[in-house]
Amino acid sequence: MIQLRHLHKSYQVQGKTIPALTGIDLSIEQGEIYGIIGHSGAGKSTLIRCINLLERPTSGEVIVDGVDLTKLDEGKLQAKRRAIGMIFQHFNLLSSSTVGENVAFPLKLAKRPKAEIDKKVNELLKLVGLEAHKDKYPSQLSGGQKQRVGIARALANDPKVLLCDEATSALDPQTTNSILALLLDINRKLGLTIVLITHEMHVIRSICDRVGVIDGGKIVESGNVLDVFLRPQHLTTQEFVEQVADSTELREAVAHEKASGNRTIARVTFLGEKTYQPILFQTMQETGTVFSILQGTISRMKDTPYGQLVIELEGDVAQNQKTIETLRQRGLEVEVI
Numbered sequence: 485m486i487q488l489r490h491l492h493k494s495y496q497v498q499g500k501t502i503p504a505l506t507g508i509d510l511s512i513e514q515g516e517i518y519g520i521i522g523h524s525g526a527g528k529s530t531l532i533r534c535i536n537l538l539e540r541p542t543s544g545e546v547i548v549d550g551v552d553l554t555k556l557d558e559g560k561l562q563a564k565r566r567a568i569g570m571i572f573q574h575f576n577l578l579s580s581s582t583v584g585e586n587v588a589f590p591l592k593l594a595k596r597p598k599a600e601i602d603k604k605v606n607e608l609l610k611l612v613g614l615e616a617h618k619d620k621y622p623s624q625l626s627g628g629q630k631q632r633v634g635i636a637r638a639l640a641n642d643p644k645v646l647l648c649d650e651a652t653s654a655l656d657p658q659t660t661n662s663i664l665a666l667l668l669d670i671n672r673k674l675g676l677t678i679v680l681i682t683h684e685m686h687v688i689r690s691i692c693d694r695v696g697v698i699d700g701g702k703i704v705e706s707g708n709v710l711d712v713f714l715r716p717q718h719l720t721t722q723e724f725v726e727q728v729a730d731s732t733e734l735r736e737a738v739a740h741e742k743a744s745g746n747r748t749i750a751r752v753t754f755l756g757e758k759t760y761q762p763i764l765f766q767t768m769q770e771t772g773t774v775f776s777i778l779q780g781t782i783s784r785m786k787d788t789p790y791g792q793l794v795i796e797l798e799g800d801v802a803q804n805q806k807t808i809e810t811l812r813q814r815g816l817e818v819e820v821i
């Protein structure tokens with residue numbers, strides 16, 4: 485659905501060149517939720533704004549639904565942009581227009597007939613759960629409700645793609661979850677391709693299918709969310725994983741245990757159905773291995789449950805090695821740390 489090829493973007497400020505994107509190659513499939521995560525200044529906003537050419541890349545191709553947007557004249561680009569909705573961190577609503585008028589705005593710009601606009605506005609407000617708020621003004625709404633208006637407005641022209649520019653960063657955790665649930669619902673109901681940028685690992689873990697990690701204007705790691713976050717390779721990815729893993733305590737525990745003898749410490753990962761099966765305990769019983777748990781997590785990445793335990797095995801080295809092999813044969817991932 486979206487291909488970014490050799491994308492470069494630099495800003496000129498007072499005669500100086502500031503590189504923001506330094507060679508992005510990315511392919512986003514129809515119907516998926518693709519997350520781009522990076523620290524402040526990594527190039528996230530520039531990247532997402534290049535997808536609808538709100539920012540024009542210095543060089544490279546932006547192909548959306550088979551068409552390279554960088555090659556279109558202004559008139560054709562405007563028409564193409566209607567197929568790309570966008571929502572923003574600070575909602576960007578028209579403060580002197582009602583909720584209904586805000587949602588109707590892109591339809592009026594597209595010169596749709598009044599009866600069609602009224603029908604569509606009602607449908608969209610129902611979709612985002614705001615039917616009862618049609619005549620209110622943005623100042624009378626909560627942050628989460630404002631973002632729902634933003635989403636309804638972005639969907640007005642039946643786009644194929646929805647771009648989300650830090651759409652939950654101004655919201656509290658509970659409201660964030662309700663907006664993420666709405667985005668997932670829309671993705672499933674309408675088959676909409678969603679691209680979002682965020683600096684929060686939680687956002688990626690909750691709803692994304694695939695992720696790209698951006699650092700210094702480059703995608704440094706990308707793939708399926710489970711693969712990238714369960715086996716992070718790049719330092720930046722590892723830092724994001726630490727956001728949700730409380731690794732400081734773990735590092736201290738591992739250092740303490742290693743200092744107190746020749747112990748085997750391993751990280752065991754359970755995926756999918758294996759998360760709920762007693763494979764670890766059965767294996768330990770069968771092999772007679774005594775072990776203790778230093779840290780544990782059971783969570784979900786979108787629809788897939790996973791568990792990660794850091795354990796210390798108290799047998800001798802050869803016995804521990806045999807136990808680890810058995811765990812691997814039974815489908816668990818085991819990494820000795």
Ligand SMILES: Nc1ncnc2c1ncn2[C@@H]1O[C@H](COP(=O)(O)OP(=O)(O)OP(=O)(O)O)[C@@H](O)[C@H]1O
Nearest residue numbers: 495497502503504523524525526527528529530531
């Ligand atoms: N309009 C601009 N003029 C000059 N430099 C800019 C402009 N917009 C972004 N930059 C620079 O480009 C780089 C990437 O910025 P960008 O805003 O894309 O990153 P980001 O990952 O979205 O950061 P944040 O999360 O803080 O918004 C930074 O060095 C930034 O200072």
